Structures are given as structure tokens and as C-alpha cells.
Amino acid sequence: MLQSLIWFLVIMIVVPVLYLxxxxxxxxxxxxxxxxxxxxxYRLMKLFGKRGMKTNDPAHWxxxxxxxxxxxxxxxxxxxxxxxxxxTSLVMMELFILAGSWNAREPFGSMAxxxxxxxxxxxxxxFMVSAASLYQVTGTLSLKEMMAYSWMHYLLLKLPLAxxxxxxxxxxxxxxLFFDFNITGKALNILDSALYTPYSGWSLGITQITRWVEIxxxxxxISVFLPWKPWFSFTVLAICYLAFLLTDGFIxxxxxxxxxxxxxxxxxxxxxxxxxxLYLF
Amino acid sequence: MPVTVVGFVLGPLLLLxxxxxxxxxxxxxxxxxxxxxLFFLTALYxxxxxxxxxxxxxxQVLWKLITLATVAVLFxxxxxxxxxxxxxxxxxxxxxxxxxETLLSPDEPTVFLQFQYEGGLLLVSGAFALMALLPxxxxxxxxxxSLSKSPTRNRAFFTGIFLLMAAFAGILSARxxxxxxxxxxxxxxxxxxxxxxxxxxxxxxxxxxxLQQSMLTIWIGASVYLNQTAGSLAMEDLSGFGSAxxxxxxxxxxxxxxxxxxxxxxxxxxxxxxxxxxxxxxSVIMYSLLIPFSVLLKFRPLFxxxxxxxxxxxxxxxxxxxxxxxxxxxxxxxxxxxxxHMVLFVSGWAFAAVFTGLEGxxxxxxxxxxxxxxxxxxxxxxxxxxxLEEPDQSGKRKGMVKQLSLFKAxxxxxxxxxxxxxxxxxxxxxQLMAQYPLAMLLAVAGLVFMTTVVLRWLLDLLREGITxxxxxxxxxxxxxxxxxxxxxxxxxxxxxxGTIYRYLQSQSLPMGVWPAADIEKYASLPGIVHLNKFGTGxxxxxxxxxxxxxxxxxxxxxxxxxxxxxxEEVQPFKxxxxxxxxxSNNRIFFWIRAxxxxxxxxxxxxxxxxxxx
Numbered sequence: 001m002l003q004s005l006i007w008f009l010v011i012m013i014v015v016p017v018l019y020l021x022x023x024x025x026x027x028x029x030x031x032x033x034x035x036x037x038x039x040x041x042y043r044l045m046k047l048f049g050k051r052g053m054k055t056n057d058p059a060h061w062x063x064x065x066x067x068x069x070x071x072x073x074x075x076x077x078x079x080x081x082x083x084x085x086x087x088t089s090l091v092m093m094e095l096f097i098l099a100g101s102w103n104a105r106e107p108f109g110s111m112a113x114x115x116x117x118x119x120x121x122x123x124x125x126x127f128m129v130s131a132a133s134l135y136q137v138t139g140t141l142s143l144k145e146m147m148a149y150s151w152m153h154y155l156l157l158k159l160p161l162a163x164x165x166x167x168x169x170x171x172x173x174x175x176x177l178f179f180d181f182n183i184t185g186k187a188l189n190i191l192d193s194a195l196y197t198p199y200s201g202w203s204l205g206i207t208q209i210t211r212w213v214e215i216x217x218x219x220x221x222i223s224v225f226l227p228w229k230p231w232f233s234f235t236v237l238a239i240c241y242l243a244f245l246l247t248d249g250f251i252x253x254x255x256x257x258x259x260x261x262x263x264x265x266x267x268x269x270x271x272x273x274x275x276x277x278l279y280l281f
Numbered sequence: 282m283p284v285t286v287v288g289f290v291l292g293p294l295l296l297l298x299x300x301x302x303x304x305x306x307x308x309x310x311x312x313x314x315x316x317x318x319l320f321f322l323t324a325l326y327x328x329x330x331x332x333x334x335x336x337x338x339x340x341q342v343l344w345k346l347i348t349l350a351t352v353a354v355l356f357x358x359x360x361x362x363x364x365x366x367x368x369x370x371x372x373x374x375x376x377x378x379x380x381x382e383t384l385l386s387p388d389e390p391t392v393f394l395q396f397q398y399e400g401g402l403l404l405v406s407g408a409f410a411l412m413a414l415l416p417x418x419x420x421x422x423x424x425x426x427s428l429s430k431s432p433t434r435n436r437a438f439f440t441g442i443f444l445l446m447a448a449f450a451g452i453l454s455a456r457x458x459x460x461x462x463x464x465x466x467x468x469x470x471x472x473x474x475x476x477x478x479x480x481x482x483x484x485x486x487x488x489x490x491x492l493q494q495s496m497l498t499i500w501i502g503a504s505v506y507l508n509q510t511a512g513s514l515a516m517e518d519l520s521g522f523g524s525a526x527x528x529x530x531x532x533x534x535x536x537x538x539x540x541x542x543x544x545x546x547x548x549x550x551x552x553x554x555x556x557x558x559x560x561x562x563x564s565v566i567m568y569s570l571l572i573p574f575s576v577l578l579k580f581r582p583l584f585x586x587x588x589x590x591x592x593x594x595x596x597x598x599x600x601x602x603x604x605x606x607x608x609x610x611x612x613x614x615x616x617x618x619x620x621x622h623m624v625l626f627v628s629g630w631a632f633a634a635v636f637t638g639l640e641g642x643x644x645x646x647x648x649x650x651x652x653x654x655x656x657x658x659x660x661x662x663x664x665x666x667x668x669l670e671e672p673d674q675s676g677k678r679k680g681m682v683k684q685l686s687l688f689k690a691x692x693x694x695x696x697x698x699x700x701x702x703x704x705x706x707x708x709x710x711x712q713l714m715a716q717y718p719l720a721m722l723l724a725v726a727g728l729v730f731m732t733t734v735v736l737r738w739l740l741d742l743l744r745e746g747i748t749x750x751x752x753x754x755x756x757x758x759x760x761x762x763x764x765x766x767x768x769x770x771x772x773x774x775x776x777x778x779g780t781i782y783r784y785l786q787s788q789s790l791p792m793g794v795w796p797a798a799d800i801e802k803y804a805s806l807p808g809i810v811h812l813n814k815f816g817t818g819x820x821x822x823x824x825x826x827x828x829x830x831x832x833x834x835x836x837x838x839x840x841x842x843x844x845x846x847x848x849e850e851v852q853p854f855k856x857x858x859x860x861x862x863x864x865s866n867n868r869i870f871f872w873i874r875a876x877x878x879x880x881x882x883x884x885x886x887x888x889x890x891x892x893x894x
Contacts, residue, residue, distance in 0.1 A: 061832045061836055062743075062832065065829055065832050068824075068825065069825070072821055072825070082708060084707055084711065085699050085708060087707070088699040088704060088707055088708070089699070091732065091736070092698060092825075094736070095736055095739060098736070098740055099739070099740055099743045102743070102744055103743060103744050113740065114861075117736065117740075118861075120733060120736065121729060121730065121733045124729045124732060124733070125725070125729045128711075128725045128729055129722065129725055132715075132721055132722070132725060135711045135712065135715060141711060141712065256862070257861065260862035261862060261863070261864070272722065275718065275722065276718075
């Protein structure tokens with residue numbers, strides 16, 4: 001239990017730190033505005049100090065529920081529970097995020113929610129097929145047992161495409177690949193950014209925390225593929241994610257339907273190929 | 282045989298005659314209400330305290346006479362309706378019955394009707410469905426001028442509903458192959474009467490009727506062969522056919538698919554298009570979910586030690602059913618159609634799970650019961666909402682009722698929220714279908730798509746929940762109490778899955794003790810069967826419900842103060858297709874059709890190849 005709590009706290013801290021580092025490194029690059037090291041944290045604190053816009057729907061209360069389910073998902077992850085149980089918590093989290101946008105009664109918000117549903121389907125399909133592959137190899141859906149198996153048997157060698165598919169999911173969830181539901185409002189696509197426009201003030205702050213927690217869950221889940229000790233695997237993956245954050249050049253400027261198709265082909269396709277491969281060879 | 286079982290089967294038949302020939306108007310409605318309540322309470326009592334001690338002897342010749350009489354009635358009815366193809370099929374059935382009786386005189390099992398472990402539970406589920414949908418049925422009776430003014434239609438409606446319940450109880454308790462034929466015909470007859478009552482477009486219905494009667498003709502013909510080979514007409518004795526086992530299995534599967542209208546075509550769910558939502562819900566839950574699952578369980582001895590290729594093909598067909606119905610639910614534009622596809626989706630899972638071993642059946646049982654409790658409630662809410670939104674005398678459409686949206690939202694949440702047994706499938710699908718990779722892939726795709734459909738619908742319901750329409754009609758106190766009562770039962774059934782498991786564990790089966798070998802492994806799933814003790818699942822459930830409840834209260838307060846929207850401003854989810862991002866020339870319908878036809882042909886081919894082996 002103590003170990004789980006330590007992991008929980010570490011993940012809660014590490015993901016914001018990744019974003020702090022990204023922000024700091026970016027600020028030193030030519031063409032970017034200078035900013036302080038703790039600028040993202042300052043922005044978050046300032047959000048909690050703001051009052052929500054009067055015109056907003058009461059649906060911004062949904063951010064509390066989505067944050068609760070994200071925290072539950074993280075807790076179940078560090079406890080090494082059934083990965084499908086973790087997934088169902090993430091489904092609930094996603095539901096309440098989308099509900100906020102859908103309730104906003106703004107055309108852009110509704111459109112963003114519809115795209116969010118497409119993104120949810122693609123990620124859920126990829127994850128479920130990858131979970132089936134994991135079960136086929138390890139004989140369990142318990143994350144704890146999977147970690148033990150991975151450490152002994154080099155899971156990555158058996159499931160390379162499933163691993164890549166999960167990386168695709170991580171990047172999609174982090175708004176780094178295909179979809180661009182950027183919470184900071186820096187998104188290239190004005191329609192996708194609208195997913196978070198109904199939130200403001202404290203509710204946007206909570207949504208930001210929810211996103212960080214969710215990224216932590218995915219990092220911990222995917223680290224199970226790596227054949228090292230859990231802390232080392234997590235660190236390696238966190239550094240890789242930081243690299244992805246810094247390069248951040250994956251977002252295509254394409255129509256969203258094409259984006260969704262690409263995401264499905266790459267994420268879903270790779271996980272299905274690995275699944276078939278397991279049975280053929 | 283136990284007197285209660287006879288009461289469940291022949292009781293509705295008796296009431297049918299009373300309702301049609303003795304009573305009129307309100308009297309019929311009163312009888313229906315009394316019957317539904319009594320049926321549910323007796324089914325529940327029978328489950329808790331099995332009343333097998335009091336037995337009644339019914340000679341087998343009576344069942345044979347009833348079978349012949351049923352076929353004769355159907356023959357006359359179809360001749361009168363000028364359905365000559367169906368008439369000729371029924372004629373073949375009656376000739377087969379008479380010849381079999383004259384030449385072979387097969388013995389029916391001593392106990393013709395008896396509930397086994399599965400029958401009692403499924404009977405309660407069906408009785409609950411009737412109870413849940415009764416207000417909708419009564420409301421339709423009040424509103425429909427065609428039903429109230431036309432005595433013929435009124436009679437046809439009451440005949441249909443009593444026959445449906447008799448057929449349902451009969452199939453659940455039938456122990457013989459001819460019993461299944463008899464009660465299957467009652468079901469067809471009930472459907473025929475519903476079509477007359479609701480003026481069903483006969484074109485589609487005709488096709489399904491021909492299909493069903495063809496299947497029943499094959500079934501009654503095959504029963505002669507089965508009786509000759511197995512030496513008995515009892516379903517539990519049907520094993521040891523050697524190389525012909527595959528063909529017998531295919532016969533059973535096709536019977537279930539055709540009689541349960543489970544063929545994965547969109548037109549099958551539209552069979553009930555002209556029915557009111559409540560009758561549609563009742564029909565689809567009984568015909569397509571509870572009855573098929575029960576029949577498959579009855580033939581479980583036949584499926585044990587089945588050739589793996591046959592089992593894999595059957596499970597694959599179940600996977601196609603799941604994926605196809607999830608897709609159809611995604612592209613449907615009417616809520617009752619989505620619900621019908623949800624029922625068929627669960628049927629697909631039940632179809633596949635029967636072949637996945639005892640663990641599969643064990644969990645599927647709970648899933649089917651939880652679904653049979655949740656979906657009638659949703660059908661009931663849709664019915665009430667439709668009634669409330671009907672144009673009033675001035676022709677103005679009034680808005681929806683907020684409470685209904687929140688009720689529906691809570692019940693749909695059970696399909697997503699892990700501690701509820703309605704979402705059980707998500708946690709066990711991978712483990713239980715591990716031996717059948719292709720079927721698992723389809724099942725997973727279907728599951729994810731269905732989850733997306735539920736999620737999209739939930740978004741709309743949460744949006745409706747804050748719509749404050751000053752002109753909205755209010756729910757009557759009776760409806761409020763009734764829906765609240767049903768809601769509590771629905772949630773309780775979903776939460777008390779542990780109790781259902783314990784009930785199943787205490788039952789014994791012909792093939793061994795019920796609990797599967799790996800039950801401990803599955804029992805450790807968080808929040809599912811640990812509700813009787815303090816565990817992660819319970820904490821997760823309780824805190825989540827408290828937080829969601831608190832948020833919904835705040836949401837309600839804010840909504841009342843700030844939002845003044847009319848119903849017309851709410852964009853229904855049908856404005857957005859889940860498959861909008863797929864290429865416009867995708868032919869998923871074609872691939873689904875190709876898939877199920879190829880699988881059925883494969884099944885027949887594999888079964889025939891067993892002869893060669």
C-alpha cells in the first residue's frame with residue numbers, strides 16, 4: 001500500500017514537471033517568449049483564483065467528476081489492478097469531459113465534443129485490442145502480474161506493434177498526434193480547442209489537472225511493455241514523452257475526418273496486426 | 282409436474298379466454314394489470330421458495346392434442362389471411378405430427394414442464410419486463426383510437442399479450458423438443474395477433490413469418506429423427522449423436538437465430554416498427570434475449586465436448602451479432618431502435634458465451650439478467666417521454682420532463698460504470714473469449730462501438746437534464762412513484778450481482794456442480810462480487826455515487842436558475858453520425874451480411890465434414 005501511495009504521488013508530480021520542463025526549454029528556444037520555470041503552475045494557480053464566466057453552463061461542475069475518475073484510474077494503475085477496470089474509469093472520465101463541452105450550447109463546443117467521441121472510439125478500440133494481446137501473452141489482465149511477466153519475459157519483443165499502438169494512444173491523448181484538443185488554447189485548429197472552452201476559472205484548472213493525471217495513467221500503463229524495473233521503465237517513457245512534447249510536430253493540418261481515419265488506421269491497425277500476429281506465429 | 286409451472290403456462294391461456302370472451306373495456310385492462318402483478322410476484326416467490334411439492338398429473342396426450350390444435354388454429358388463421366406459403370408449411374407440420382403420432386407414437390418426457398436453475402431466474406426477469414412496460418401499454422390503450430374503437434383489434438391485442446406470456450413461460454419450462462415447437466408456435470401466434478392489433482406493414486412481417494414457419498417445419502421433421510436416434514424427446518438426453526452432433530447443433534442454432542429474430546440484418550430490428558414502444562420492448566426482450574438464452578442453455582449437454590471448429594464458428598457468429606448490432610445501434614436514429622439493438626447486442630454475447638465454458642455462462646447469466654432489468658426501464662422511460670411529448674389538443678408539442686432524462690442517464694451509466702453488472706461484459710470479454718481470437722476481435726469492436734453509442738446518448742441526456750422548459754408537462758404522481766420503484770429495482774439488480782452468483786452457485790447441473798473451476802480468478806474482479814464486503818470496488822462505487830450525486834444536485838440548482846431553454850433548442854443526437862469519419866463509400870452493411878452468411882455456410886460445411894471424419 002505504501003509503495004502504491006509513493007507511486008501515486010510520484011506520478012502526480014512527474015507529469016506536471018514534464019510540462020514545466022517543456023515550457024522552460026521552449027522559452028529558451030529562439031522564437032519563443034521568455035517565461036519562468038514555474039509558469040504553468042502559476043497559470044494553474046491563477047485559474048483557481050478566477051471566477052467562472054457567468055454565461056457558462058453549470059456543466060463546468062462536471063470537471064470535478066472527471067477529475068475524480070482520473071484520480072481513481074491512477075490509483076488503480078499504481079495498485080496494479082485489472083487494466084480493463086482502469087479503462088472503465090477512464091471512460092467515465094472522458095464522458096464527463098465531453099459532457100461539459102456538449103452542454104455548452106456553443107456550435108464549436110458541440111462539434112469538438114463530436115470529434116471527441118470519434119477520438120474516444122479510436123483510443124478505446126486500440127486499447128481494448130492491445131489489452132487482448134496482452135492477455136494472450138501474459139495470461140492475465142492484472143497490471144501487477146503483467147509487470148512481473150514483462151520483467152522476466154521481454155514483453156516488448158512479443159508485442160512491438162501493440163506497444164507502438166499504445167504510444168499512438170498516449171500521443172493522441174496528449175494532443176500531440178492527429179487530434180489537437182489543446183487545453184492551453186495554443187491549438188492550431190480552433191474547432192478542436194473548443195472542447196475546453198466551456199470551462200473557465202477553477203473548472204478549467206481542474207480539467208488541466210485531470211489531463212495531467214490521465215497522461216500519468218497512460219505513461220504507467222505503457223511502461224508495462226518495457227523490460228526493466230518499473231521505476232526505470234516509467235522514467236524512460238516519461239523522458240520519451242518529454243521529447244515528444246518538445247518536438248510537438250506531429251499535428252497534421254488536415255480535415256478532421258481524415259485525421260480520424262489516420263488515427264484509426266495507425267492506432268487500431270497496429271494493435272490488430274499484433275493481435276493477429278500472436279495467433280499466426 | 283409442479284402445479285405452479287402449469288399455472289404459469291396455462292394460466293395466461295385461461296385468462297386469455299376470459300379477457301376475450303367474457304370481459305370488455307376496463308375489465309380487460311384490470312385483468313391485465315392483475316395478471317402482470319400476480320405473474321411477477323408468483324415468479325419471484327417461486328424463485329425464492331420453489332413449490333415443487335404440489336404436483337399435478339397431465340397426460341401426455343393432452344399436450345399432443347394442444348399441439349395439433351395450435352397448428353390447426355394457425356392453419357385456419359393463415360388461410361383466412363391468404364398467406365398460402367405459410368399455410369402450406371403449417372400443413373406439412375400437421376401431416377408430420379399426425380404421421381409421427383400414428384406410425385411412431387413417440388413418448389413425451391414424464392415431466393413435460395419444469396423450471397430448472399435458469400428458467401426461474403429468467404421468468405422473473407421477463408415478469409419484471411412486463412411490469413415495467415405495463416404503464417406504457419395501458420397508456421397506449423387509452424390513447425390509441427384504433428385499439429379502443431375497434432373490438433377486433435382490441436381483442437387481438439389482449440390475445441397477443443396473454444399468448445406471449447404463456448409462450449414465454451412455456452419455452453422457459455419446456456423439457457421436450459415438441460414442447461419447444463408448441464410454445465414456439467404460441468409465440469408466432471402471439472406475434473400474429475400483435476400485427477393485427479397494430480396494423481403492421483405485412484410485407485416485412487410475411488418474410489419473417491415464412492422464415493420462422495420453415496424453421497419450425499424443419500424442427501418438427503428433425504424431431505422424428507432425434508427421437509429415433511436418442512430414444513427420447515427430452516432435451517437433456519440429446520447427446521451422443523456421434524458424427525451427426527454438429528448437424529443437430531446447427532439445427533438448434535438456426536432455430537434460435539430465426540425464432541429469436543437474431544439474424545444480423547437491420548430489417549430484423551424493424552420487424553416491430555409499427556408496434557408501440559412498450560410492446561416493441563417487451564417483444565424484443567422476450568423473443569430475442571431471454572428465450573434464446575434459455576433455449577441455448579437447455580441444449581448445453583449437446584454442446585459439451587463439441588468439435589472445436591464448430592464451437593469457434595458458433596462463437597464467431599455471436600461476435601458478428603455483437604459487432605453488427607453495435608454498428609446498427611450507432612447508425613439508428615430512433616431511441617427505441619437503439620434499445621432494440623442493445624438487446625440484440627447482449628443476445629449476441631449470450632449466444633457466444635454458451636460455447637465459452639461454464640465461466641462464460643456463469644457471468645453471462647448475471648449480465649443477461651441485469652440487462653433484462655435495465656433495458657425495460659429505458660423502454661418504459663422512452664414510452665412515457667413520447668407520451669408526454671405528444672401534441673396536446675391545441676396541436677402544440679410540449680417539452681420533455683427533466684426527471685426522465687436523469688433517470689435514463691443513471692441507468693445508462695450502469696453500462697459504463699464498472700461496479701454495476703451491466704458493465705460486467707467489459708471486464709470479462711477478453712478473458713472468456715481468449716480461445717477464439719477472431720470472435721474476440723469482433724466482440725471487442727462491438728463492445729467499444731456500443732460503449733461509444735451509450736456515451737453519445739448519455740451526453741444528450743445530460744444536456745436534456747438542464748433544459749428548463751416552462752411549458753413542460755409534469756409527471757403524474759403515480760408515474761413518478763412507479764418509475765422510482767422500477768429505478769430502485771433496476772439499480773438493486775445491477776448491484777446485487779453477488780447475490781445472483783451465490784444463487785447460481787447453490788444450483789446443481791446435470792453436467793456437474795455449477796461453479797466453474799476458475800471462479801476465484803473472476804471473483805477477484807474489483808467491485809463486482811465483492812459488494813458483500815468492504816473492498817476497493819465498494820469504496821470506488823460509494824464515493825463515485827456521492828460525488829456524482831452532489832454534482833447533479835448542484836447542476837440541477839444552477840440549471841433551474843440560469844437556463845431557460847425550450848425543447849426545440851435541444852439538438853438530438855441523431856444530428857450526428859458516429860461513422861461520419863468513415864469513407865462515404867464504406868459498405869459495412871454488405872460486409873456484415875457477407876460475414877454472417879459465410880459463417881453460417883462454414884458452420885454447415887464443418888458439420889458435414891464431421892461425417893467424413
